[in-house]
Amino acid sequence: MVCLRFVLFLSYKFLSSWKKQSLIIVLVISGAVAIYLFSYSMLNGMIKATLDKSLGLAIPHVEITCLENESYIKDVNKLYSLLYESREVSSFSPRLIHHVIVRLGSRSIGVELRGVDIRREDSVSGILQYIVSGNNTLESSAILIGERLADKLGVESGDRVFIVFPNGKVLKVKVIGIFDTGILQFDESVVYADLRYVSEAMNETGKVNNIIVKVTDPRVAEKVSSFLRDEGYNARCWKEIAENLVKLLKTEEEFTGILMETILVMTSLGIMNVIILLTESKKRVIGILKSIGAMSSEILLVYLFIAVVYGFIGFIIGGIIARIIADIVGSITIELMTTSLRVSFIWDVKTILLSLGFSILASTISCAFSAYKASTLKPVEVMRFG
């Protein structure tokens, strides 16, 4: 039977003697774990942050728009009833959307004017949490605009601007509040006004051409949109609306997967090199151990145990390094395409366990070959000469 006490004793003695080699191996594993943990937690954080921010605000869970060749959503009261009755729908917001021009002095900028009931809109999109100046009492002749648009127009909350409607009507409105969602495109091209005010301005009282729906869980959005389509409405879920975003996230995930596999292979090869050299230089010791009664399986276990210890220490150090780098990176705001991002990291149990598995797997795979070779050495072949 294998003597575990001997395996642990010898592993400890070897580990405390092979300081230089151990340091190199642990550093290789730590580096790989740090990259692995950092990349994975950043990816998780970015996906979650992107979805959290985009879902509901820029991308509704479910969006109902007009059928082809129609200007408004038909049977809107029946649709409201369906949405009220659905257990999966937590709130919805009817909108009347038109493309208008906001003008101040010589500056004219085309925007999307969303006529909404701001309380309902907030319950779906959470827009009011992004108000950075002014207030949110969206009454008649008042609008909420994004910070970037305000900068372009050179206005502050309380200032007045003109809105040129598609029917030619020009109305003077007050900028009652300014929001900053961090989604650059959103902040420079979306303007909120009261639904009744827009309806009256466009002579479309009681009409809506867009409804956004918040569901209890984003995963049921597809089911809800499918149900609404079956009822004759033009509904799409967030995955269909943000098809490109979903594809991008999927591609990013796949790319990270490949990156991780590459790191795993490179790390294993690096460790394997050191271990092979170590085993070669320790052939004689292995021969001695076998000559005094150690079994091959015990020698194999010594090497594998050392590999696990290397993996575990590498995981701890790599984890600490990743955390420190993440804290530094997390404090920086990055402007990425149309979105300004502060990179957030998610240290979920799955990622941590994956990196622990990764570090132990890398060190064990690299040690296994040498360990097996070492354990099958014939003592008489390696001990003949000093």
Added chain:
Amino acid sequence: MDKIVILRDVRKVYSENGLTVKTLNGVTLDVERGDFICIMGPSGSGKTTLLNIIATLDVPTSGEVWVCGKKVSEMDERKLARFRLKNIGVVFQFYNLIPELTALDNVALPLIINGETIGKSRKKALELLSKFGLRNKAKSRPNQLSGGERQRVAIARALINNPPLLLADEPTGNLDYNSKKLVYGLLRQVNREYGCTILMVSHDMLASKYAKRTIYIVDGRLSSKPSIEI
């Protein structure tokens, strides 16, 4: 008296690069329990091969090998390892101590492999080192010891499990005259005090003076008379 080692027509042939070398050529030997035998012979005569086969570190091409009443040629690798641990102590010319361990841990190691606790193993190892005059060297690593001290540590390691058989392969090959005498004296003491059977391979004439009997090996064959070449 009962026999601790029995060899019957043992042959060992090495084949390398198409060349066949007969190292042992039909060796038959009986070793009585408590004996102290010195096997002498010139280089390449098959001394070490013979010792390795008795130590179960090597297998014969043909013939039968019985050690401590067991037919070792029929045992698998796992059983042989444990058999060696309990029954055979081996002392090598180049000491073969483990450089990562102190003298104390080197001596204690076979006892730890045998399942004894580390504390008890170290206690017994220290007793043995004290007996061999090495108590003050217990914490030293092999590279901090002289050749004679290393060999005494190696003998202590070989004896820690109280094996009935001790095999020594040129144990003084790297030592000066005084250290040689010390090691031979120690082996004789072990043979007398512990009743441990000793088989020592050497080409040093001094060795035969310490052994109870000397046998000679020439061209892979045993003989009771020395060859001129020794």
